Amino acid sequence: MNTEKTYRINRIFYSIQGEGARVGTPQVFIRFSGCNLHCSFCDTDHESRYQLMDAHEIIAECKRVGEACASVSLCGGEPTLQLDEHLLEALKQAGYYVSIETNGLLPVPAGVDYVVCSPKTAKIAPDHINELRYVVKAGDPIPVPHKHAEHYYLSPCFDGEQPNKDNIAHCIALVQEHPEWRLGMQWHKFIGIE
Secondary structure, three states, X not given: XXXXXXXXXXXXXXXXXXXXXXXXXXXXXEEEOOOOOOOOOOOOOOOOOOEEEEHHHHHHHHHHHOOOOOEEEEEOOOHHHOOOHHHHHHHHHXXXXXXXXXXXXXXXXXXXXEEEEOOOOOOOOOOOOOEEEEEEOOOOOOOOOOOOOOEEEEEEOOEOOEOOHHHHHHHHHHHHHOOOOEEOOOHHHHHOOO
């Protein structure tokens, strides 16, 4: 009987990073199931669809779908609900550059190479953050981050998979008024990839 820890994995797939400072980077996405928030604009069914996989199975699937790729993105759902030192060490031993996309409510384990935090509340737990990405709707004020990051992005809220022109125009105006921010579009949705 296998007693190794398992993780609820929604999907593992190979694509390119569609947003942020690493846009265009090929990587394997490990999408975890489950979240500690229930945002109305979430674009993932991460609650009902998942399979239990151990670290060896996760790495084997990463290699199968993205054989030549040495970069993984842990996303979700909320990956910090499940990510632990065991899985992170297994990914690092397999040679992967590990990035994570988190809502920031929980700390990120040491050893993650690149941290993207998209806060939905005022609380931001991770101490080291490479990118802060705020989802913004028309009329929202400029965010006031309580943590430092290398890059700051305003991402217009989409209507499902469709861009919302009012939200985009508002983000453009905010970025023009506050040039320390960048416009963060979800380019993967525009070009029709996951």
